Amino acid sequence: MSDNVVPMKRTGEATPSLSPILSLTATAMNSVNQVILDRMQSEIPLIPALAGHLISGGGKRMRPMLTLAGAQVVGYQGTRHHKLAAAVEFIHTATLLHDDVVDGSETRRGKSAANIVFGNPATVLVGDFLFSRAFELMVEDGSLKVLKILSSASAVIAQGEVDQLTAQRRIETSEERYLDIVGAKTAALFAAASRIAAVVAEREDAAERALDDYGRNLGIAFQLVDDAIDYDTGTADMGKDRGDDFREGKMTLPVILAYARGDEEERRFWQDAIAGFRIDDADFAHAVALIRRHDCISATRERARHFAQRACDALSIFPDGAARRAMVEAAQFAVSRGY
Known part of the structure; x- marks a missing residue:
């Protein structure tokens, strides 16, 4: 065991990539994908057609990858985690389908959302x-x-989505409440996906806590960057309509910061926009300009970097090796990515 702090970023390193964790988990992911393909089948043709529309549409498979990578970092040699990683991906996919209905989304992963098609x-x-x-x-x-871990995470995700719904179009939403919502709707499944690897490996409680902490902090960092990207016109396409959060009146961190830092006229704009009265393309362009003026994208990414470093530090109890390094780089990627 090592008790050193794991550095997230070192000067001169190449741009972080998911390649190490993709390579690390590639063989196991083939087994997971086969489980996913088998278990999404049904004698009702609409079910595999609709499920396949989203599942085959790309996505990083981050959550099941965390289960697979976590199993390697704790030295697990079995295959139980393959079905559990598939379960994690099914939970995530189900929440995406429900989210798109709630939000009235038109695109997902670069193509028409399932609710639009079906x-x-x-x-x-x-x-x-x-x-x-x-x-x-x-x-x-x-x-x-x-x-218990995965069912509890499912309940927490649902609660987080309801909390986000009740915070929608409420300009008074605080950064603290926003982080509570993110911790529930996004980070809970990251944490559970990571933790179960230590459970199937029958590792000590400390290993469970470390993987839970890693996943939870990574999940928060991941969502913070997602929310920054929605207002960052300099990044690559996310596979969804840019400005969705703005038009839906979601109080994400870039908006919370811009509202707090703005003058009286800017705050009136945000009040009208979040209330749903300023949602056309020109309004979104103005929102982006205000967020840039107050450097809210950088501030949001800086907060994401803080959580990503905490994720890396949580791995310090595990020996250095390919699995730990891949998981560290995944945290680096979560912060630096533009999609």
């Missing part, structure tokens, strides 16, 4: 189907502890 009722119901498949996989694993 309609809201079918999208919600197939999301429910994927949740059910996830729980079947957990039960098949047979670990009550794993079941």
Whole structure:
């Protein structure tokens, strides 16, 4: 075991990439993808068609990758985590399907969202189907502890989404509440996906806590950067409509900071925009200009960097090696990415 702090970034290093963690988990991910393909099937043709529309549409597979990488960092040699990683991806996919219905999203991962192609009722119901498949996989694993971790995470995610809904179009939303929402709707599944690797490996509580801390802090960093990208016109396309958060009246950190730092006229604009009265393209362009004026993208990424460093530090109890280095670089990538 090592008790050193794990450095997240060193001068002169190449731009962080997901390549190390992709390479690390490639063989196991093939098994996970086969489970996903098998378990999304149904005698009702609409179910695999709709599920496949999203699942086959790309995405980083970050959450199941954390389960696979976590298993390597704790030295697990078995295969139980393959089905559990698939369960994690089903939970995530189900939440995306439900989110797109709630938000009225038109695109997802660069193509029409499932709710646009198949309609809201079918999208919600197939999301429910994927949740059910996830729980079947957990039960098949047979670990009550794993079941508790993933089922608790599912409940927390739902609560976070409801909390975000109640905060929508409320200009008074604080940074503290925003981080609470992010911790629930995004970071909870990152944490659970990471932690279960230590559970199936029957490692000590300290290893569980370390992987939980890694995933939770990485998840917060990941969401902070997502929220920055929505207002950063200098980044690559995210695969969704830029400005969605703005038009939906979501109080994300760039907006919270711009509102706090703005003068009276700017604050009136934000009040009208978040209330839903200033949502056309010119209004979004003005919002981006205000966020740039007050350096809110950099400030949001700096906060993300803080959480990513905490994620890296959590790994310090594990020996140095390819798995730990890949997980550290994944945290670096989460902060530096433009998509």
